[in-house]
Amino acid sequence: RPRSGSRARARTESSAAEADNKVSLVRDEERTMGTVRARTYLRYAASAGWLSTAIIAFLFLGGQACALLADFSLKLWAEVSPAEQQDPVYFDRFLAFTAATTAAGLIRAVMFFYVGLRAATRLHDQAFRAVAQSPMSFFISNPLGRILNKFSSDLGQVDEQLPVGLFDAVTTFMLCLGSVVLAVIAIPWLLVVLVPLLVVLIQVRSYFLSSARSLKRLESISKSPVFTAFSANMSGRATVRAFGAEPRVRAAFETDLEANGRAWLSWLFVNRWVGFRLDMITFVLFACVVFGGAAFGAYGLIDHGLLAIAITYCIQLSGVFQFMIRLSARVETMMTSVERLDFYCSLPPEPQPAAAKAPAGAWPAAGAITLEGLRVRYRDDLPVVLRGLDLKIPGGSKVGVVGRTGSGKSSLMMALCRLNEVCGGRILIDGVDTAELPLSVLRANIGVIPQTPTLFVGSLRRNVDPTSRFSDVEIWEALKDVGIDHVVAEAGDAGLDFQIEEHGHNLSVGERQCVSMARALLLRAKIYILDEATANIDYATDARLQKMMRKHPTFAGATVLTVAHRLATIRDSDLVAVLDAGKVVESGKPGALIARGVARSVFAQMVAAGEDNDGNGSGSGSAAPVPPTAPNV
Structure with a gap:
């Protein structure tokens, strides 16, 4: 399969960095030697x-x-x-x-x-x-x-x-x-x-x-x-x-x-x-x-x-x-x-900015994101996973983030919420540097729909609205929007008090993801992150959720970043960013990238090869490849 020279150089740099940073992710458990100290x-x-x-x-x-x-x-x-x-x-x-x-x-x-x-x-x-x-x-x-x-x-x-x-x-x-x-x-x-x-x-x-x-x-x-x-x-x-x-x-x-x-x-x-x-x-x-x-x-x-x-x-x-x-x-x-x-x-908490303060007025208003030379790592002794990443995302746009396994897609999504360590560069949201914001303010304004939803033991109401901020009517509307209102209807008199088991085992995989999506929908945020949110659900549910996100006013007016497992998921995106070795190797409209041809576009190579977003061919059961001439690409 042909590869661009920049991509090959990036992979060489990545291999060299990993070779120089052979550090285990999991550390040995702490073990104190000698007598129990008087401090204990x-x-x-x-x-x-x-x-x-x-x-x-x-x-x-x-x-x-x-x-x-x-x-x-x-x-x-x-x-x-x-x-x-x-x-x-x-x-x-x-x-x-x-x-x-x-x-x-x-x-x-x-x-x-x-x-x-x-x-x-x-x-x-x-x-x-x-x-x-x-x-x-x-x-x-x-x-x-x-x-x-x-x-x-x-x-x-x-x-x-x-x-x-x-x-x-x-x-x-x-x-x-x-x-x-x-x-x-x-x-x-x-x-x-x-x-x-x-x-x-x-x-x-x-x-x-x-x-x-x-x-x-x-x-x-x-x-x-x-x-x-x-x-x-x-x-x-x-x-x-x-x-x-x-x-x-x-x-x-x-x-x-x-x-x-x-x-x-x-x-x-x-x-x-x-x-x-x-x-x-x-x-x-x-x-x-x-x-x-x-x-x-x-x-x-x-x-x-x-x-x-x-x-x-x-x-x-x-x-x-x-x-x-x-x-x-x-x-x-x-x-x-x-x-x-x-x-x-005595564990140290997440670092907060020295002079952190919430921005004045409604923030973010547009949801524009600017990444300037972004460098990210997960720990001080671990190698850098995002290496000088630059990207501009207009407010309200729909962005597909693609790349093979280990390219840095999930690391980028986590960096937007400051869940990992930003060791260089800046992340600007509507012109405000997120490093200067309180973590609670930043994360409260970003909706996240992960690949594996987190459900709690308790009522459906508590799972959709853990902070008890919304009324039953609003919760019901969110459930209807994501197409899971039948769970409430089948619960009979229990209604929103329908009890969810540990990890949501009494719901199907698609229903769990719909609960997670309803939870994010209630936030009415200006920025949403979908980290392979539909990778584990069936095609019919995936298509229904994609249609809902295209038409629902909350998602329609928000900036949506989608890490796509199936390339067909991002065919309607306004912008596609292709990551490799912690860098953006190319970005642009899907149709424009495909029009460059396989010799000049990594995204075109992935589409032509029929790969899903992890580098697997279509023969492995992934979604059918998006045809280069499709009008909606």
Whole structure:
């Protein structure tokens, strides 16, 4: 097939640029090494509320102090004579400390789980808001499964498991602290043994945590491919079955699942390892209290009542101590989920112009678009996909944008909405540089009809009018204009409250696209972008929608840019722009371009070859080629 010299040079430049920029679109998931930073704990406390956190800490300390004082008052009561034991002051004192312990325990439990739920809710809201406001480069770098993993697995841990684990860890820590303090008060010489035991404990815990943290992070990270594969397999199950790829897909999924299972099993083994060593440390401490107390008690050097209380608490300590250490380690590993959500909370939003302001008056009035040396890329470290693109589009004109796969058609449409990064040149709409406009103003004035429509679970009314700006009459008229009013009629009494399933599965592909078109029609915008909007629908629906767009006053008076999968779709266009390697290689009226002949026109070559807009011949099932002599071209 003949090619122009400029086109060949453009492809050579494109290949050279791609060779020099071998950068992966999808980045590796972030993974923090070492201990969980104090910033993560402070972030969680801040989400819970500083005042609530301080009150809960006071209740924990006060409750444990009251429990010890209750036992100590019982000791004093038992030491007095039987006659003095009848004095109600002893009973009242014991009752007061016991009641204070119970009240502190009840209040701190209610407050703790309430603020824990509040912390998880705030983290979710902040992370979701940050993700929703992130630039398109974030979604290019992060697969959907990775994002779902953080908002399901990680958030589930923060929402359900972390509050329970943290509450139990703090409760057992206060009990262990009280036991040790009481033992030291009863036997001061115990400090000689306690200090080296504490050093051993710190070393064992540090050694354990360095492995447990990494394994927990690895378990969380290895879960993302499982979510990604599951989501992809569910959405593409028809294709997988059609090509008989079930064994390969199943094997790949099981490989990801086994990798996640190995990380989880290793984490369980590490917990069993530390459990045995903690039991040994507890046994040594208990033996020192019992035998040391017996030795010192024989010479009357200690208070026997305090020793009895200390031994009682140390008996409890033998089981609680290991539980406390393992709980604290578990809490620290679960704090990695807070760490991962906190990473999303601090995502940078889409850049806004420093002095952005909406243009005065009705804008845009005509919908004229001027592209001057436009250069676009999707991320700072990715190659430029539009390389100095120049094009002038008069207001109200119908423009067909064609080119083979990878030529930059969709990138151009996204650049008009500033969904990718404009790194050079300008986009002017009615003489206003879009780089100086607030994103909300720019995007609210451009209607977009994508190839794959986005439908929400909910009523038809909500899908057509997500912002609830229009009346039922206006919605009904839009549905009639696109020819989908029969869905409302067939819904019976439900009417516009007809419920649409996830992804619109209870509608046909053509009906989903009509809902998307009705949504855009209600905007009454001056600029519309149709990014291969009719590529996935049948010819009859395509012809009906094309006729509607030619005659409807909203589309008739607007600038319509159509990325055409079928060349017949753009035969009535006022202007055709042919893209290749990120540049406009030719533009003009369809008839004028065809009249140049295949030797001088890329568009004429595509028409003569009977190609669709992806470079496939008509024999592949594409639309019939537009004849060069057709009067409507």
